[in-house]
Amino acid sequence: MMEFIYEKKIEYGMCDTNAFLKIPEILKMVEAGVASFLGIYHKDNLSVKKDYQALWLFTKTCFQIKRLPVWDETVVIEACRVEHESKVSCIIEVYIHPKNRQDGITAWVECLTASIASRKLLRLQAIDFQVPISKPCPIEFSKWDADCIEERRLTVSSSYLDYSRHVNNAEYLRILFDGYSLAEIEKMKVSFVEIHYLKESRENDILSIRKKTDGKLTYFQIMKDVPVLEMLMKEE
Numbered sequence: 001m002m003e004f005i006y007e008k009k010i011e012y013g014m015c016d017t018n019a020f021l022k023i024p025e026i027l028k029m030v031e032a033g034v035a036s037f038l039g040i041y042h043k044d045n046l047s048v049k050k051d052y053q054a055l056w057l058f059t060k061t062c063f064q065i066k067r068l069p070v071w072d073e074t075v076v077i078e079a080c081r082v083e084h085e086s087k088v089s090c091i092i093e094v095y096i097h098p099k100n101r102q103d104g105i106t107a108w109v110e111c112l113t114a115s116i117a118s119r120k121l122l123r124l125q126a127i128d129f130q131v132p133i134s135k136p137c138p139i140e141f142s143k144w145d146a147d148c149i150e151e152r153r154l155t156v157s158s159s160y161l162d163y164s165r166h167v168n169n170a171e172y173l174r175i176l177f178d179g180y181s182l183a184e185i186e187k188m189k190v191s192f193v194e195i196h197y198l199k200e201s202r203e204n205d206i207l208s209i210r211k212k213t214d215g216k217l218t219y220f221q222i223m224k225d226v227p228v229l230e231m232l233m234k235e236e
Contacts, residue, residue, distance in 0.1 A: 005036045052127045088113075144230075160175075
């Protein structure tokens with residue numbers, strides 16, 4: 001059963017020049033949906049930090065887009081936990097759709113907890129994680145090995161950081177999409193995105209932004225000394 005999380009009106013600043021919701025804004029809504037869902041069961045970051053001195057890590061995310069919301073439209077955000085055979089990670093499904101319509105955006109986020117002191121991953125039972133499973137997981141996260149070519153470099157500034165003092169996940173998407181021209185963005189019709197978060201990056205890190213396009217598939221990689229993020233994007 002999907003839990004109702006909240007309703008959200010799509011605001012002007014969340015949209016591209018075609019008045020559609022921007023891809024980085026989708027990720028913000030998805031992660032907010034996961035956080036709010038965990039909060040229902042008192043297992044959000046505030047709770048696990050207070051009770052277990054731990055924090056959630058979002059390690060993988062993918063979302064399928066059947067229809068993008070548009071400016072001034074109100075969408076409903078729902079979420080549930082799906083079946084996933086792991087003792088250290090869970091997968092939360094988030095569904096974003098307009099009122100009275102079924103077509104929207106479905107996302108899946110892999111979540112793990114880590115000790116603040118040791119940075120070691122914790123088993124779900126260590127934080128007494130008893131969030132019920134609502135249905136089987138309909139997806140498997142992909143594996144790929146794309147030979148991406150460096151397009152540019154940038155230095156991480158403080159504006160990219162969140163409360164954890166490392167680059168916010170949505171900022172990575174904004175960095176990647178900054179590599180496209182306005183004309184390219186306006187023609188783009190994204191149907192699927194999958195992101196793997198591999199390592200944190202912090203203020204003053206120098207990041208290498210890399211990309212490879214193969215037909216309707218585009219592979220991205222953000223590197224410092226090791227891969228920080230890898231992403232796959234599919235267009236219609």
